[in-house]
């Protein structure tokens with residue numbers, strides 16, 4: 001079976017992490033999420049974490065030169081048989097760097113999966129998001145834990161992400177429109193963009209993505 005090299009693209013709160021959790025199980029793919037990697041660096045107080053924190057807390061993007069090296073190292077370490085990228089690329093220079101790195105390794109991207117939703121939906125989503133230590137994502141209304149405030153899996157307390165404060169969310173959305181939206185055209189012009197309606201319930205979005213990937217694999221074999 002051919003490898004799947006996938007990018008999850010979309011605004012903050014569209015449901016990329018929620019879908020990634022499901023797709024990883026479906027396709028047994030290494031999941032490389034730059035936001036999670038950066039939060040781990042911040043938590044351990046590494047040099048990269050210290051540099052990244054101020055950008056993240058402000059809702060700005062971390063500079064390309066810090067992100068690109070971190071991500072390409074991860075692909076080399078864990079992504080030999082395919083990968084699911086979440087949160088990368090987010091700028092045209094990041095997309096160019098990924099293109100070059102993939103071509104150098106005689107590989108190609110299978111698809112850029114765009115999960116989209118209007119800003120007012122995203123703001124509601126983010127304000128109700130609660131996150132477990134394991135990375136599992138809940139929502140107080142649409143996807144609540146069995147017991148209020150704790151993870152279903154290990155009972156640890158759920159937290160609100162530092163960058164989910166309303167004033168930061170506004171800047172994250174503006175940053176997305178300014179710096180990441182150009183990637184929609186970038187991947188569309190390369191013929192690998194697939195669009196999904198992120199306002200649909202999570203299971204529906206998941207079914208649609210899975211069906212699309214199954215079709216892509218079938219077409220590849222023809």
Ligand code: AP5
Pocket residue numbers: 010011012013014015016017018019034035036038055056057059060061062063064067086087088089090094125126128129130137138139140142143163172198199200201202203205
């Ligand atoms: P990152 O962690 O990547 O955050 P993001 O892209 O802003 O995305 P989110 O994690 O907020 O949203 P999501 O789409 O995963 O939604 P989720 O599934 O949680 O980045 C954080 C920061 O790191 C950036 O701001 C930047 O500073 C830095 N950074 C990261 N990568 C970088 C890069 N490449 N370059 C530079 N800087 C970088 O869902 C949201 C909520 O909605 C949840 O509560 C969920 O339960 C609920 N929900 C999900 N789907 C549905 C649905 N279909 N219906 C109803 N509710 C739903």
